[in-house]
Amino acid sequence: MKPHHHLDDSTLIGYSAGALPAAFRVVVSAHLSICQSCRERMLDADAVGGQLISLQEGAAMSAAARNDIMRRLGERSTPPSMTATANRTLDPHVLPRPLWPYFGETYSDLRWRTIGPGVHHIRSRHVDDGHLMLLRIAPGRCVPMHTHGGNELTMILQGAYDDSLGHFAPGDVADLDSDVEHQPVTSPGVPCVCVAATDLPLRFSGWLARTLQPFFKL
Amino acid sequence: MRIYDHYAPRLLRYLLSLKVAQAQAEELVQETMLRLWRRADLFDARRASLATWLFRIARNLYIDSIRGEPHWLDIQEGLDWLDRTTPEDDASSTEAFTDHVGLSRAIDQLPATQARLIRMSYFEAKSHSEIAHELGMPLGSVKSNLRRAFAKLQAGLRGSS
Numbered sequence: 001m002k003p004h005h006h007l008d009d010s011t012l013i014g015y016s017a018g019a020l021p022a023a024f025r026v027v028v029s030a031h032l033s034i035c036q037s038c039r040e041r042m043l044d045a046d047a048v049g050g051q052l053i054s055l056q057e058g059a060a061m062s063a064a065a066r067n068d069i070m071r072r073l074g075e076r077s078t079p080p081s082m083t084a085t086a087n088r089t090l091d092p093h094v095l096p097r098p099l100w101p102y103f104g105e106t107y108s109d110l111r112w113r114t115i116g117p118g119v120h121h122i123r124s125r126h127v128d129d130g131h132l133m134l135l136r137i138a139p140g141r142c143v144p145m146h147t148h149g150g151n152e153l154t155m156i157l158q159g160a161y162d163d164s165l166g167h168f169a170p171g172d173v174a175d176l177d178s179d180v181e182h183q184p185v186t187s188p189g190v191p192c193v194c195v196a197a198t199d200l201p202l203r204f205s206g207w208l209a210r211t212l213q214p215f216f217k218l
Numbered sequence: 219m220r221i222y223d224h225y226a227p228r229l230l231r232y233l234l235s236l237k238v239a240q241a242q243a244e245e246l247v248q249e250t251m252l253r254l255w256r257r258a259d260l261f262d263a264r265r266a267s268l269a270t271w272l273f274r275i276a277r278n279l280y281i282d283s284i285r286g287e288p289h290w291l292d293i294q295e296g297l298d299w300l301d302r303t304t305p306e307d308d309a310s311s312t313e314a315f316t317d318h319v320g321l322s323r324a325i326d327q328l329p330a331t332q333a334r335l336i337r338m339s340y341f342e343a344k345s346h347s348e349i350a351h352e353l354g355m356p357l358g359s360v361k362s363n364l365r366r367a368f369a370k371l372q373a374g375l376r377g378s379s
Binding site: 008009010012013014016017018019020021022025029032033036039041043044045046047048049050051052053054055056057058059060061062065066068069070072073088097098101129150151199 | 219222223225226227228229230231232234236244247248251252255265266267268269270271272273274276277280281285287288289290293296297300301318321322325336337339340341342343344345346347357360361362364365367368369371372375
């Protein structure tokens with residue numbers, strides 16, 4: 001299963017540059033963990049960073065730095081064990097590895113909160129730069145027509161939805177410009193579960209923000 | 219030590235441009251070089267240049283320590299691990315990323331606005347919204363300019379510009 005909707009180039013640059021708000025970094029990492037083509041494009045963005053560093057003049061390190069590094073290179077170190085266990089594809093029971101620190105490991109352990117008819121959500125409290133949340137929307141539901149007032153990045157984890165931009169299935173990301181107007185309709189069958197980042201102050205428009213507004217009472 | 223003498227001052231300049239204090243920036247440079255050395259198993263010259271790899275390590279340490287994201291390094295190692303090539307992989311199957319003359323030229327030739335947005339991203343770690351606010355530019359224009367810049371830089375990287 002390969003995703004059909006990928007990260008925008010401007011998002012790749014922001015991630016590579018360390019310039020994305022934390023909530024967005026998490027969603028990007030989750031998509032990267034299952035999308036080789038975006039990882040390859042990310043390597044291009046990192047090459048830009050590397051080249052920019054190479055092209056500039058250096059700044060002087062303090063006099064002791066060189067001896068310090070010689071000494072430390074000679075020290076014995078225990079390399080961290082290679083315990084990376086990222087999944088290459090989406091698992092129906094296990095969240096993508098980059099989401100674990102924020103939501104836990106398995107879907108069955110998630111504690112959903114109802115925020116409206118057919119809409120559940122979990123907000124991660126471990127991110128203080130932007131808002132990071134899981135959303136679960138009942139099958140066959142129509143989300144009101146909306147545009148995005150700020151940045152919103154959504155990755156589909158389970159289920160699917162359709163809008164004028166196409167069919168969004170597990171692994172796909174909706175990385176939309178603020179002026180795109182769309183009206184997602186979740187597919188019949190299973191609920192649509194997605195992870196989303198937004199940098200909106202919650203009182204502004206944006207469908208996630210509006211969906212969440214009653215919950216936050218803003 | 220040639221690698222150290224060449225890259226340490228450049229990495230320091232990078233971290234200082236991100237507004238990391240001098241002493242901490244120097245420590246992050248040292249840590250970057252040590253990691254390059256100790257995690258040499260993750261470095262794959264067929265996938266990325268040394269400069270690219272050092273940039274990634276320095277950027278990751280910056281996000282981990284300055285932006286205070288305790289899970290960032292683990293997540294990045296997990297992602298690197300996915301694309302590890304095994305020794306039996308055929309070298310010719312991966313694209314060589316050794317020559318970046320084309321990329322340098324593409325960077326030099328970026329239109330002024332695009333060059334500025336790229337620099338604000340990489341050297342100031344400004345988000346798209348922050349750039350839009352600072353330059354009084356619509357968010358959509360910031361993104362579309364970055365997109366156009368990236369297309370040119372990728373073309374340079376592939377040697378087709």
